[in-house]
Amino acid sequence: MRQIDTADWKKVGSIGNAEMYEIAPDILGIVPHLNCIDTEATARQSLAFQDEHWRRRGQRGAAVVFMDPIIDQDSGARSVYANETGESLSTCYALVGETFFGFAVSAVFTGLSKPGIPTQVFRRLEDALPFITKMNRERGGAR
Numbered sequence: 394m395r396q397i398d399t400a401d402w403k404k405v406g407s408i409g410n411a412e413m414y415e416i417a418p419d420i421l422g423i424v425p426h427l428n429c430i431d432t433e434a435t436a437r438q439s440l441a442f443q444d445e446h447w448r449r450r451g452q453r454g455a456a457v458v459f460m461d462p463i464i465d466q467d468s469g470a471r472s473v474y475a476n477e478t479g480e481s482l483s484t485c486y487a488l489v490g491e492t493f494f495g496f497a498v499s500a501v502f503t504g505l506s507k508p509g510i511p512t513q514v515f516r517r518l519e520d521a522l523p524f525i526t527k528m529n530r531e532r533g534g535a536r
Contacts, residue, residue: 397424397459397461397462399412399414399422399424402414402415402416402422403415405421405446406442406446408435408438408439408442409434409435409438410425410426410429410430410431410435410438411423411424411425411426411429411435411439412424412426413442413446415446416457416518418450418452418454419452419453419454419455419525419529419533420454420455420457420525420529421443421446421447421454421455421456421457421483422457422459423439423456423457423458423459424459424462425458425459425460425462425463426462427462428462428464429462429463429464430463430464430465430466430467431463431465431466431467431470432467432469432470433467433469433470433472433473434469435470436469436470436473436474436477437473437477440473440477440478440481443456443481443482443483444481444482444483447482447483448482452533453482453483453484453529453532453533454482454483454484454529454533455483455484455485455486455487455525455528455529456483456485456486456487457486457487457489457518457521457525458486458487458488458489459489459495460488460489460490460495460496460498460499461489461490461491461492461494461495462495463495463498466498466502471502471506472506474486474502474506474508474509475506475507475508475509476509477509478508478509478510479509479510480509481509481510483510484510484511484525484528484529484531484532484533485510485511485512485513485524485525485528485529485532486508486510486511486512486513487512487513487515487518487521487524487525488502488503488512488513488514488515489515489516489517489518489521490514490515490516491516491517496514496516499514500514510532511524511528511532
């Protein structure tokens with residue numbers, strides 16, 4: 394797995410299993426720790442961090458999750474993303490899986506869980522940008 398290049402992004406915090414970066418004013422990058430396990434607790438931490446980030450910015454924006462470092466996502470995490478994101482200040486989720494495994498984990502997640510906000514799977518961040526731009530335009534705005 395290639396290391397995720399965060400050099401040009403602003404680190405805005407961390408949670409139990411990931412580092413959080415501002416990729417652009419309306420894009421939050423979630424970079425899980427290597428060999429990450431996503432649980433119900435870490436899923437709730439992530440959602441809380443996202444909402445607080447967007448409140449501080451006074452706007453809504455997209456969340457990009459880099460899936461390659463994740464080795465497991467339990468049913469509790471999937472349940473949180475499926476059932477507790479409907480009121481989220483994040484406009485969408487772009488799941489980026491460059492490796493076969495990361496892409497497969499993303500596809501399984503979206504197949505098993507239907508998040509409360511628009512969610513799509515991509516191979517690269519660059520591939521996700523048109524989707525992110527569209528969702529931020531349609532669902533964004535000041536908060």
